[in-house]
Amino acid sequence: MIELRDLSCTFSGGILSREKLTAVSPLSVSFRKGGRYAIVGESGSGKTTLARMMAGLQKPDGGNVYVDGRPVFGRHRAGKSHFKQVQLIQQNSAAALNPKMTIGKAIEEPLLCFFRLSRQERRKRCEKLLDLCNLPADYYSRLPSELSGGEQKRVAIARALAAEPACLIFDEATNGFDLPLRKKIMEEILDLQEKLRFTLIFITHDMELALAAADEVLVMRDSVLVEQVPFGGDYAVFQNQYTKVLLAASGMAEPINQYERYPEKNMKLLERNA
Numbered sequence: 498m499i500e501l502r503d504l505s506c507t508f509s510g511g512i513l514s515r516e517k518l519t520a521v522s523p524l525s526v527s528f529r530k531g532g533r534y535a536i537v538g539e540s541g542s543g544k545t546t547l548a549r550m551m552a553g554l555q556k557p558d559g560g561n562v563y564v565d566g567r568p569v570f571g572r573h574r575a576g577k578s579h580f581k582q583v584q585l586i587q588q589n590s591a592a593a594l595n596p597k598m599t600i601g602k603a604i605e606e607p608l609l610c611f612f613r614l615s616r617q618e619r620r621k622r623c624e625k626l627l628d629l630c631n632l633p634a635d636y637y638s639r640l641p642s643e644l645s646g647g648e649q650k651r652v653a654i655a656r657a658l659a660a661e662p663a664c665l666i667f668d669e670a671t672n673g674f675d676l677p678l679r680k681k682i683m684e685e686i687l688d689l690q691e692k693l694r695f696t697l698i699f700i701t702h703d704m705e706l707a708l709a710a711a712d713e714v715l716v717m718r719d720s721v722l723v724e725q726v727p728f729g730g731d732y733a734v735f736q737n738q739y740t741k742v743l744l745a746a747s748g749m750a751e752p753i754n755q756y757e758r759y760p761e762k763n764m765k766l767l768e769r770n771a
């Protein structure tokens with residue numbers, strides 16, 4: 498189980514500015530083992546910063562992240578074991594792969610880091626992971642540049658799974674892909690989750706994807722977690738006005754007023770009427 502307790506993060510507003518920019522306002526959330534979550538919100542709402550804190554890559558300036566009760570930051574932090582437990586697949590999978598490292602070596606890196614395995618055992622596990630992620634075995638000796646964008650994403654997933662994580666966070670998992678490939682990648686991720694039962698967290702600005710993939714939806718707006726609800730197909734569970742705007746804007750619910758196609762305008766209208 499992953500718990501965020503009063504977790505927050507601010508950045509400096511720039512070298513010439515004394516002002517602080519709040520990326521994530523203090524929030525507390527629990528993610529249960531094997532659950533499917535989506536964190537949804539528009540660009541700049543703090544989703545990536547939150548994901549990076551959960552993965553131990555960004556230090557919070559308030560609160561902490563706990564994995565099975567052990568803190569990720571601070572004096573008593575879990576250390577290396579945390580990086581095994583929580584894996585983040587970032588938006589640009591291609592950039593995350595070393596262009597000079599073969600696919601096989603890239604997938605074997607976490608095996609080397611977290612497990613004591615012989616070279617043969619690593620190779621065997623790597624081939625299993627390639628197969629699990631629908632990649633041919635002979636991709637082992639290819640370079641990232643020889644793969645398509647979708648294949649590179651699958652390599653990033655295989656590499657993350659090599660650590661046998663308890664939680665996998667996808668930051669904009671399907672950004673930049675055409676619709677059929679987006680659907681396919683999503684189906685593959687959901688299949689993997691069903692087989693391996695890790696906690697799955699999608700970070701996305703796409704409400705449609707969030708609702709298709711998650712059984713619990715967290716909505717962020719301007720650094721604040723405005724709503725967190727279990728979702729089983731009934732839009733009526735969403736109570737927050739901003740969530741309703743996002744739903745209407747993506748054509749997922751009944752329009753809430755005549756401006757439903759223009760979320761910006763819609764927000765201003767709602768704020769005025771609040």
Ligand SMILES: Nc1ncnc2c1ncn2[C@@H]1O[C@H](COP(=O)(O)OP(=O)(O)OP(=O)(O)O)[C@@H](O)[C@H]1O
Binds near residue numbers: 508539542543546
């Ligand atoms: N390293 C950084 N230094 C300064 N400001 C940052 C840094 N990282 C993020 N921010 C700021 O924090 C805020 C939240 O950014 P974040 O990337 O977490 O949002 P997001 O919801 O993931 O957006 P997107 O979907 O566009 O990636 C933004 O205003 C951003 O400019």
